[in-house]
Amino acid sequence: MKILVPVKRVIDYNVRIRVKPDHSGVETANVKMSMNPFDEIAVEEAVRLKEKGKATEVVAVSIGPAQAQDTLRTAMAIGADRALQILADGDIEPLAVAKILKAVAGREAPQMVILGKQAIDDDSAQTGQMLAALLGWPQATFASTVEITEDRVLVTREVDGGHQTLELTLPAVVTTDLRLNEPRYASLPNIMKAKKKPLESLPVAEFGVDTSPRLTLVKVEEPSVRQAGKRVQSVAELVDKLRNEAKVI
Amino acid sequence: MPTYKAPLDHYRFLINEVFDVAQLARLPGMEDFGPDVISSVLEEAARLAEHEIQPLNLPGDAEGCRYENGTVTTPKGFKQAYDRLCGGGWTGLTAETRYGGQGLPHVAGTAFEEMMSSANMAFGMFPGLSQGAYRAILNHGTDDQKDLYLPMLASGVWSGTMCLTESQCGTDLGLIRTKAIPAEDGSFRITGSKIFISAGEHDLTENIIHLVLAKLPDAPSGVKGISLFVVPKFMPVPNGNAWKAGTRNGVRCGSIEHKMGIKASPTCVINFDEATGWLVGEPHKGMRAMFTMMNAARLGVAMQGLGAAEVAYQNALTYANDRLQGRALKGPAAPAKPADPIIVHPDVRRTLLTIKAFTEGARALSVWVGMQLDIMHANPDPHAKQEAEDLLALMTPVLKAYFTDAGFESANMAMQVYGGHGYIHEWGMEQFVRDARITQIYEGANGIQALDLVGRKLPQNTGRLLRRFFHPVQQFCESNAADPTLAEFVVPVAKALGKLQYATVTVAQKGMANPDEAGAASSDYLRLFALVAMGYMWARMAKGATEKRPQAGERAPFSPARLRTARFFMARVLPEAEMRFRQVMAGGKSMMDMPADEFAA
Numbered sequence: 001m002k003i004l005v006p007v008k009r010v011i012d013y014n015v016r017i018r019v020k021p022d023h024s025g026v027e028t029a030n031v032k033m034s035m036n037p038f039d040e041i042a043v044e045e046a047v048r049l050k051e052k053g054k055a056t057e058v059v060a061v062s063i064g065p066a067q068a069q070d071t072l073r074t075a076m077a078i079g080a081d082r083a084l085q086i087l088a089d090g091d092i093e094p095l096a097v098a099k100i101l102k103a104v105a106g107r108e109a110p111q112m113v114i115l116g117k118q119a120i121d122d123d124s125a126q127t128g129q130m131l132a133a134l135l136g137w138p139q140a141t142f143a144s145t146v147e148i149t150e151d152r153v154l155v156t157r158e159v160d161g162g163h164q165t166l167e168l169t170l171p172a173v174v175t176t177d178l179r180l181n182e183p184r185y186a187s188l189p190n191i192m193k194a195k196k197k198p199l200e201s202l203p204v205a206e207f208g209v210d211t212s213p214r215l216t217l218v219k220v221e222e223p224s225v226r227q228a229g230k231r232v233q234s235v236a237e238l239v240d241k242l243r244n245e246a247k248v249i
Numbered sequence: 250m251p252t253y254k255a256p257l258d259h260y261r262f263l264i265n266e267v268f269d270v271a272q273l274a275r276l277p278g279m280e281d282f283g284p285d286v287i288s289s290v291l292e293e294a295a296r297l298a299e300h301e302i303q304p305l306n307l308p309g310d311a312e313g314c315r316y317e318n319g320t321v322t323t324p325k326g327f328k329q330a331y332d333r334l335c336g337g338g339w340t341g342l343t344a345e346t347r348y349g350g351q352g353l354p355h356v357a358g359t360a361f362e363e364m365m366s367s368a369n370m371a372f373g374m375f376p377g378l379s380q381g382a383y384r385a386i387l388n389h390g391t392d393d394q395k396d397l398y399l400p401m402l403a404s405g406v407w408s409g410t411m412c413l414t415e416s417q418c419g420t421d422l423g424l425i426r427t428k429a430i431p432a433e434d435g436s437f438r439i440t441g442s443k444i445f446i447s448a449g450e451h452d453l454t455e456n457i458i459h460l461v462l463a464k465l466p467d468a469p470s471g472v473k474g475i476s477l478f479v480v481p482k483f484m485p486v487p488n489g490n491a492w493k494a495g496t497r498n499g500v501r502c503g504s505i506e507h508k509m510g511i512k513a514s515p516t517c518v519i520n521f522d523e524a525t526g527w528l529v530g531e532p533h534k535g536m537r538a539m540f541t542m543m544n545a546a547r548l549g550v551a552m553q554g555l556g557a558a559e560v561a562y563q564n565a566l567t568y569a570n571d572r573l574q575g576r577a578l579k580g581p582a583a584p585a586k587p588a589d590p591i592i593v594h595p596d597v598r599r600t601l602l603t604i605k606a607f608t609e610g611a612r613a614l615s616v617w618v619g620m621q622l623d624i625m626h627a628n629p630d631p632h633a634k635q636e637a638e639d640l641l642a643l644m645t646p647v648l649k650a651y652f653t654d655a656g657f658e659s660a661n662m663a664m665q666v667y668g669g670h671g672y673i674h675e676w677g678m679e680q681f682v683r684d685a686r687i688t689q690i691y692e693g694a695n696g697i698q699a700l701d702l703v704g705r706k707l708p709q710n711t712g713r714l715l716r717r718f719f720h721p722v723q724q725f726c727e728s729n730a731a732d733p734t735l736a737e738f739v740v741p742v743a744k745a746l747g748k749l750q751y752a753t754v755t756v757a758q759k760g761m762a763n764p765d766e767a768g769a770a771s772s773d774y775l776r777l778f779a780l781v782a783m784g785y786m787w788a789r790m791a792k793g794a795t796e797k798r799p800q801a802g803e804r805a806p807f808s809p810a811r812l813r814t815a816r817f818f819m820a821r822v823l824p825e826a827e828m829r830f831r832q833v834m835a836g837g838k839s840m841m842d843m844p845a846d847e848f849a850a
């Protein structure tokens with residue numbers, strides 16, 4: 001069984017995000033970039049399935065600028081067998097990503113696509129769902145366990161109020177949640193091997209997908225700073241403030 | 250709780266913009282290790298250091314090591330972290346691939362040592378000492394010894410120690426009393442007591458390989474009568490393609506020391522009682538073998554000094570931005586707050602920048618010197634090899650003494666930024682100071698490094714080693730002096746170099762007539778030397794920070810912060826060279842004239 005794992009290059013989760021002065025987006029120049037943490041979990045899960053003998057090949061794919069090669073090498077250092085880079089500049093919205101991935105799935109014919117439930121840069125949480133719809137495959141989102149049996153996959157999902165277990169027929173799309181696994185540290189031999197694993201680069205034009213944005217970004221702003229709390233002397237004062245200052249009652 | 254982020258950006262800058270690290274990948278056997286590979290390796294090293302090793306630092310200090318009945322227990326979490334290090338291949342980072350190592354360049358190795366030391370100096374000593382043992386056997390052992398011990402040390406399954414010190418001798422190893430008696434089977438029976446042995450006993454590995462200095466029955470007295478032996482805690486027995494620990498050898502840990510810092514690193518009394526050992530290298534040539542081990546170890550200790558300064562700086566910087574106290578002298582900088590963050594105060598800035606100028610300059614120096622190690626090992630051209638070896642020999646005492654002196658001073662200054670809170674355990678700052686202090690003492694006290702520089706390295710091959718340093722600095726200054734953007738950095742360095750050259754001639758001449766003169770000048774001379782080397786590094790970094798290169802990726806190499814720090818270095822750190830020059834030139838009479846009894850008068 002072949003598993004396709006789409007990975008995205010995003011601002012490192014440790015970086016303090018700064019909004020550009022003209023509010024057109026967030027500052028990315030000179031900022032550390034890493035693999036989207038949910039995608040790292042997806043790669044780890046795919047590699048574990050391979051190590052358990054459930055999968056035969058893990059292919060990582062990334063749509064983005066040339067530097068996304070680093071992200072793909074990271075995926076291969078964790079254990080992906082090869083990588084596919086689709087060169088595209090600028091913002092590619094989830095629908096376009098899903099369409100490109102559909103075309104990739106057509107080429108690669110995987111039995112399963114495992115991807116992060118969302119990317120931590122724009123938090124859309126749409127790509128996996130759209131991809132499943134476009135492919136006409138079953139989907140299980142926010143997975144906390146993934147188990148493969150014969151031609152099916154059992155996925156436990158974290159939902160409000162507990163866990164839900166779904167059984168899907170393969171091929172299927174699975175998106176990962178935080179508790180699915182803890183990604184490993186890449187070992188030195190694997191970092192070195194990753195440099196020699198095959199990485200194919202293709203221009204996005206080859207996939208015939210219209211990647212022009214359908215949304216217009218109006219303005220990006222920093223979250224407003226939380227006001228310091230105030231201590232009130234009496235219940236009457238509290239009620240007064242809630243009514244006249246906060247205007248919530 | 251203190252935090253730590255590995256200085257990856259700084260390493261990338263040094264690797265890509267300042268030094269031609271790419272040249273290493275052109276050396277035979279190193280083709281796989283271009284700057285991009287080194288970067289990925291450092292990135293993963295950073296993750297390990299930040300997430301797995303650093304969190305154990307403060308609790309490890311509070312818990313310390315425990316001694317009971319000859320066994321030593323390391324603090325909670327150490328074993329798991331150590332196993333993770335081994336699992337990832339990190340214990341064999343620079344070890345030869347034929348012995349199961351990863352064969353990475355030493356440049357990556359020194360960077361890794363800095364990260365380990367910042368994250369957790371006590372923890373980093375375990376793999377650090379194994380490295381020393383590995384190098385000694387690699388360079389002086391027999392083929393059988395190499396085949397047996399090197400793979401076990403590179404994989405981290407076994408660890409190593411260096412057993413030099415005895416109660417009556419630390420610096421002067423000629424006084425060693427531990428005896429080695431030849432046995433009929435070609436091995437030796439080792440008997441004696443060693444003290445202060447780091448990682449001498451612990452619970453991280455199944456076997457511990459001691460490298461022990463001892464005297465043969467027919468040994469001449471003094472340092473010319475010392476031999477080196479390998480003495481395993483458990484006798485190795487074959488186990489398929491590898492080895493495993495067999496019966497217990499006559500090696501026992503008598504106690505561990507209660508000490509100022511690195512409390513999670515056991516400092517052991519190790520008693521050898523007719524323990525079986527094997528000679529490493531030739532009889533009576535143990536000091537030479539030990540020096541191979543110590544040269545690598547001295548660079549490792551230098552990186553400990555730098556590592557302590559770096560982590561202390563990072564935390565002091567955060568604190569200086571958070572702590573509100575007083576107002577900026579020219580009026581409030583944060584009027585909405587009850588007070589300004591203390592980073593507005595000139596004296597706090599002076600403190601922070603003094604540390605920053607040290608850590609970045611020292612890191613550059615470590616990359617430059619680390620590259621010499623790689624050139625020495627891998628370059629087939631004997632001339633290039635010799636040049637690298639000379640420079641390395643010259644710079645090792647300079648780096649060891651300067652990085653650890655300035656490293657300790659830096660940790661201490663960083664603690665000052667915290668005011669009273671710096672004195673309190675839970676903030677972690679006082680631990681950095683306590684931990685850093687030993688680096689000035691072990692692996693040859695810093696006074697001994699200065700003597701090594703003045704007494705051994707300066708006169709060697711009629712000053713050939715010195716020329717390996719003077720020439721590139723001079724050349725750099727000459728070829729960049731006309732560049733208007735670089736003149737402000739190049740001119741002060743050229744002047745300081747002139748002073749250093751003048752001081753060198755004086756020390757050499759006076760020292761020839763009267764060795765006390767060389768000894769009296771040595772520590773100040775070493776500092777003067779280090780400051781010139783740092784100036785050279787800052788000038789090169791200023792150059793790297795101003796030149797835009799076409800192959801630079803999205804990371805703009807231009808960095809105003811680096812130029813500003815370079816300016817601070819020239820204005821506020823380099824002037825110390827003037828003072829050191831005058832101290833050197835003042836000669837030793839004022840200290841040698843004083844009769845010993847008058848010191849108490």
Ligand SMILES: Cc1cc2nc3c(=O)[nH]c(=O)nc-3n(C[C@H](O)[C@H](O)[C@H](O)COP(=O)(O)OP(=O)(O)OC[C@H]3O[C@@H](n4cnc5c(N)ncnc54)[C@H](O)[C@@H]3O)c2cc1C
Pocket residue numbers: 411412413414417418419420421444445446447448508511516687690691692693694695696697700
């Ligand atoms: C925590 C810790 C860990 C250690 N780990 C190890 C280890 O793993 N293995 C090991 O073998 N040892 C180890 N040591 C020992 C350490 O290397 C020695 O303490 C050090 O070399 C100094 O020796 P000493 O203590 O005998 O001091 P001394 O040699 O007595 O020196 C005292 C002072 O006199 C100065 N001095 C001595 N001789 C001269 C001279 N000729 N010229 C000028 N000045 C001189 C020295 O600079 C020093 O300041 C460790 C020590 C400590 C505290």
